[in-house]
Amino acid sequence: MPLSKLHHWQPTADHLHAGARLLGFIRTLALPKQPHYLEQALRVTPLGVSTGTLPGGGAVLLDFTNGTFIYEPADGQGDIIPLAGKSQGALLTTLLELLDAHDLGGALASQPGVHIIDRAMAYAKSRSYNPPARSDLAGDKPLDIDTETGRGYAEALWSVFNGVVRFRARLLGQMTPVVIWPHHFDLSTLWFLDEPDEHKPHINLGFAPFSDGFPRPYLYAYAYPYPEPFDPPALPAPARWHTEGWTGVVVDYDAIASQDDDPATFVESLCEGIFGALVPLLR
The missing domain is CATH 3.30.920 (Metal Transport, Frataxin; Chain A)
Known part of the structure; x- marks a missing residue:
């Protein structure tokens, strides 16, 4: 649905x-x-x-x-x-x-x-x-939550979370938990090629509610570091490369939301395809 x-x-x-x-x-x-x-x-x-x-x-x-x-x-x-x-x-x-x-x-x-x-x-x-x-932390403007929108995002976030977790369960190696970072309000997990160090080679999979240039939610992924130079590999539809300000993979939420299939299963499949495209860039 x-x-x-x-x-x-x-x-x-x-x-x-x-x-x-x-x-x-x-x-x-x-x-x-x-x-x-x-x-x-x-x-x-x-x-x-x-x-x-x-x-x-x-x-x-x-x-x-x-x-x-x-x-x-x-x-x-x-x-x-x-x-x-x-x-x-x-x-x-x-x-x-x-x-x-x-x-x-x-x-x-x-x-x-x-x-x-x-x-x-x-x-x-x-x-x-x-x-x-x-x-x-101490803004003085009254908050106003549209509960229909809130319910929709709770369902969306839970679906994406489950898709990412199910994909992540098949990975070997060291990883961080799938969590929400309050500063940017994004869901995120890291997979490390070798050492569990954010300054060492890793892949980040995440889901952001918005950011500069992205007023709507989106699934994202990137590899660190990218080889120089590198040819961006092909990605599973509807994923695309983003190169303005940062380099990584983006899937618009609206493309996920419009799927008739189970959204968690769709996200799981996307993560598998995106990870498969990114991991060779670290080796």
Whole structure:
């Protein structure tokens, strides 16, 4: 069955991104540093994205389908926090107050005249993290999530995630998990030719909701480093080479969404064909 056409995409995408940034910040407050910066990365769920289980046993879900945060502590009553009409800063304040009482163990203890967001920023720095700019975490404009669009993107993201995971399960070698990076709000995984080092030869498969020059979502892939010079190999349709600003492979979301076949199976097949075209460039 075809995926949603994601009408009214950009406003909802921007506001979901604003919410995802908060979850990434929460993870850096609660988790120790991990290889490949995975302490910042979010988990994909059928409803949206999540912090995953934090060390204190709680978790925060950003539910795309109804535009809410859902906080589930290890013990006690959970909380549902609607995004609609609330600013990013107000939402972060609420989340930090809840988490400090449970998962952060009072690390953000009250200080006269110091806002809890500023206390959280200082706490992140004390743990040797470089937190995002305050303006990226504490916007003052009310958020507005179109729930139909949110439901459509939750379904699309879950389908792409499953397609990538199923393809990835057949690969040998060292890889990073399939995660969401809150800074760009993109799904991503790396496969390493030899050493698990981002500065060594690898292939990146991912799915971005938007970026400069791409107002709509797209599947992407690239190899690093490319040989110099190289002839771009043929790709499975509807994949194409992109060479403006960065060099890699792109498949427009609308080409995926229009398929009558199971979208996860289609993405899985695309990943196999794209990976097969890219991997010889590393050898």
